[in-house]
Amino acid sequence: MTQTQLDLAVIPGDGIGPEVTAEALKVLHRALEGSGLEVKETHYSLGAQHWLETGETLSDGTLADIRGRDAILFGAVGAAPGDARIPSGILEREVLLKLRFSLDHCVNLRPSTLYAGVPSPLAAPGTIDFVVVREGTEGPYTGNGGALRVGTPHEIATEVSVNTAYGVERVVRDAFRRATTRRNKVTLVHKHNVLVHAGHLWKRTVEAVAAEFPGVEHDYLHVDAATIFLVTDPSRFDVIVTDNLFGDILTDLAGAVTGGIGLAASGNINLDGTAPSMFEPVHGSAPDIAGQQKADPTAAILSAALLLENIGQAEAAARIQSAVRSDVESRAQAGTRTTAQIGDAIATRL
Amino acid sequence: MTQTQLDLAVIPGDGIGPEVTAEALKVLHRALEGSGLEVKETHYSLGAQHWLETGETLSDGTLADIRGRDAILFGAVGAAPGDARIPSGILEREVLLKLRFSLDHCVNLRPSTLYAGVPSPLAAPGTIDFVVVREGTEGPYTGNGGALRVGTPHEIATEVSVNTAYGVERVVRDAFRRATTRRNKVTLVHKHNVLVHAGHLWKRTVEAVAAEFPGVEHDYLHVDAATIFLVTDPSRFDVIVTDNLFGDILTDLAGAVTGGIGLAASGNINLDGTAPSMFEPVHGSAPDIAGQQKADPTAAILSAALLLENIGQAEAAARIQSAVRSDVESRAQAGTRTTAQIGDAIATRL
Numbered sequence: 001m002t003q004t005q006l007d008l009a010v011i012p013g014d015g016i017g018p019e020v021t022a023e024a025l026k027v028l029h030r031a032l033e034g035s036g037l038e039v040k041e042t043h044y045s046l047g048a049q050h051w052l053e054t055g056e057t058l059s060d061g062t063l064a065d066i067r068g069r070d071a072i073l074f075g076a077v078g079a080a081p082g083d084a085r086i087p088s089g090i091l092e093r094e095v096l097l098k099l100r101f102s103l104d105h106c107v108n109l110r111p112s113t114l115y116a117g118v119p120s121p122l123a124a125p126g127t128i129d130f131v132v133v134r135e136g137t138e139g140p141y142t143g144n145g146g147a148l149r150v151g152t153p154h155e156i157a158t159e160v161s162v163n164t165a166y167g168v169e170r171v172v173r174d175a176f177r178r179a180t181t182r183r184n185k186v187t188l189v190h191k192h193n194v195l196v197h198a199g200h201l202w203k204r205t206v207e208a209v210a211a212e213f214p215g216v217e218h219d220y221l222h223v224d225a226a227t228i229f230l231v232t233d234p235s236r237f238d239v240i241v242t243d244n245l246f247g248d249i250l251t252d253l254a255g256a257v258t259g260g261i262g263l264a265a266s267g268n269i270n271l272d273g274t275a276p277s278m279f280e281p282v283h284g285s286a287p288d289i290a291g292q293q294k295a296d297p298t299a300a301i302l303s304a305a306l307l308l309e310n311i312g313q314a315e316a317a318a319r320i321q322s323a324v325r326s327d328v329e330s331r332a333q334a335g336t337r338t339t340a341q342i343g344d345a346i347a348t349r350l
Numbered sequence: 351m352t353q354t355q356l357d358l359a360v361i362p363g364d365g366i367g368p369e370v371t372a373e374a375l376k377v378l379h380r381a382l383e384g385s386g387l388e389v390k391e392t393h394y395s396l397g398a399q400h401w402l403e404t405g406e407t408l409s410d411g412t413l414a415d416i417r418g419r420d421a422i423l424f425g426a427v428g429a430a431p432g433d434a435r436i437p438s439g440i441l442e443r444e445v446l447l448k449l450r451f452s453l454d455h456c457v458n459l460r461p462s463t464l465y466a467g468v469p470s471p472l473a474a475p476g477t478i479d480f481v482v483v484r485e486g487t488e489g490p491y492t493g494n495g496g497a498l499r500v501g502t503p504h505e506i507a508t509e510v511s512v513n514t515a516y517g518v519e520r521v522v523r524d525a526f527r528r529a530t531t532r533r534n535k536v537t538l539v540h541k542h543n544v545l546v547h548a549g550h551l552w553k554r555t556v557e558a559v560a561a562e563f564p565g566v567e568h569d570y571l572h573v574d575a576a577t578i579f580l581v582t583d584p585s586r587f588d589v590i591v592t593d594n595l596f597g598d599i600l601t602d603l604a605g606a607v608t609g610g611i612g613l614a615a616s617g618n619i620n621l622d623g624t625a626p627s628m629f630e631p632v633h634g635s636a637p638d639i640a641g642q643q644k645a646d647p648t649a650a651i652l653s654a655a656l657l658l659e660n661i662g663q664a665e666a667a668a669r670i671q672s673a674v675r676s677d678v679e680s681r682a683q684a685g686t687r688t689t690a691q692i693g694d695a696i697a698t699r700l
């Protein structure tokens with residue numbers, strides 16, 4: 001049966017989220033013209049404004065509603081730093097992380113490509129084209145910490161990284177599977193000389209899964225060494241598989257070396273189809289430039305392409321990716337453009 | 351009373367450790383000539399070879415002996431990757447980390463300087479001159495993890511980051527104190543939007559200690575954002591204060607952007623004088639180039655300078671630092687040199 005409708009949840013969010021999401025939707029619609037796939041959008045107002053108006057971050061009802069959709073396009077959430085009305089981090093945890101955990105987004109997929117014509121902060125970046133398969137529902141992100149005697153000289157605060165065979169294996173297998181469609185190389189990044197229990201679970205899992213993929217080579221780097229290679233030899237990477245926190249760090253750095261997180265897209269993937277996957281730019285809500293049409297919508301547009309790829313619209317996804325590539329390659333000549341002008345330019349190139 | 355003897359523990363270790371330590375000692379002796387301070391060296395053979403011969407990593411007796419010295423000069427430990435005779439990570443944990451924890455090396459001090467003439471992988475590095483004050487005895491390095499049902503599909507592995515008010519406060523205060531001798535700026539790096547308990551302890555401690563240092567400004571970065579700034583705007587940093595694991599990651603990256611960890615020195619500081627501090631290059635044992643006189647001893651030599659600074663020999667330390675600076679600045683003309691030739695050249699410039 002061919003799907004005739006894409007039932008899309010849209011969460012524009014805070015700051016520059018609404019602006020970049022508008023361009024992503026513009027391009028997504030244009031890319032699907034003539035495909036026979038009709039897009040139905042349901043917009044959810046979540047984030048700082050919603051919290052201020054209702055005192056709610058993400059209610060059970062809203063979550064259940066979102067759960068029934070086919071896919072989620074997400075902008076960004078996060079209050080302005082120092083906005084005393086909004087408890088620090090609450091939107092990130094109770095909207096973004098709650099969605100990732102509740103919808104079992106076990107793979108946080110983050111491709112890194114250095115496009116021709118994009119200035120990298122590296123003097124000799126070479127070819128950069130890798131993807132980070134970041135675990136999305138475990139590690140130090142589980143909220144399993146605690147504190148005692150808070151505010152006293154005897155305070156003790158803990159954070160617990162939780163890692164399961166089930167959680168690690170599905171992510172590692174996904175990384176190897178993706179490597180077979182790329183350059184057949186997986187690099188595990190961890191810190192198993194110090195984090196022995198979690199590290200050895202990851203390492204043993206990679207060894208075991210590697211046996212199922214004889215055509216894929218694999219190696220290992222400690223996270224500290226991996227950051228060195230990201231600036232001295234990023235071409236060495238094809239697929240990086242790593243835990244939730246290391247993946248957070250490496251993908252921001254990867255975004256920087258490929259010319260800034262204005263271009264970095266991501267997918268939060270539910271692998272077994274029990275809930276919709278969610279696609280979002282790696283960048284945050286950037287409150288300082290919000291509402292001024294200064295934000296680069298490219299990461300959001302590329303996230304829409306990942307969304308289409310994930311629902312089986314590979315051809316439309318590829319057209320967006322190549323439209324972005326040619327737009328990006330001509331940016332030096334294009335001068336300063338508004339958020340909408342960049343969206344229009346990419347839509348026109350489709 | 352002026353100290354007339356420096357009772358030095360020397361742990362050359364594995365791989366390139368002995369070669370670079372020999373040069374550090376050569377330069378240290380030369381720098382102290384005429385100072386009236388006599389150096390007494392006790393060498394400890396710890397590391398892979400010692401483990402293979404004795405089955406011991408670091409015995410209680412050896413540790414007690416080291417504890418009685420004034421300071422420790424450390425090379426590097428670590429077996430060749432894939433050497434099946436040595437359990438992975440055992441030397442790092444049972445020698446290096448055991449020394450840091452047993453001797454209460456609460457501050458892991460790691461300066462980052464980009465010297466003129468040193469090629470950075472960054473296209474426009476600007477002026478780089480900051481120091482990372484990395485916590486050294488807490489965080490995810492405490493070995494407080496565990497595992498259940500290992501090797502089964504139901505395995506669960508945890509790692510616990512432990513943070514105490516006592517441990518965080520002394521490190522944060524040290525960072526502010528150091529900032530007053532530099533450019534009066536402290537940046538806290540953490541991830542308090544996710545690691546709320548530990549993150550808020552760090553953040554509250556910085557706010558409290560900052561009140562004691564009205565002349566020092568301070569700001570905050572999430573660790574992912576900090577890696578971006580390290581490649582796009584490293585000049586923004588003066589003193590970075592951070593936890594054990596984030597410090598590990600940031601200082602390798604910092605080493606890379608300042609031209610490689612061949613130049614990165616570090617001090618593991620015992621702040622209250624209850625045990626000797628330990629000085630070591632940030633790089634590892636590099637077994638692939640060991641014994642070939644190919645290693646750059648500069649990081650070890652700069653670590654010896656940090657050692658002298660720490661025992662009140664600021665003048666000798668400064669002379670080493672400026673000898674290194676002028677040697678490094680003329681490296682492009684110097685051609686390829688052996689480890690000993692670099693040590694000689696720096697000693698000659700003193």
Ligand SMILES: CC(C)[C@H](C(=O)O)[C@@H](O)C(=O)O
Pocket residue numbers: 092093096097248282543544574
């Ligand atoms: C906002 C924050 C919780 C989030 C994360 O740490 O995962 C962000 O940094 C990201 O990488 O998507």
Ligand SMILES: CC(C)[C@H](C(=O)O)[C@@H](O)C(=O)O
Pocket residue numbers: 193194224442443446447598632
């Ligand atoms: C060898 C390892 C245990 C150590 C660490 O993680 O601290 C090293 O990477 C360092 O930075 O000194």
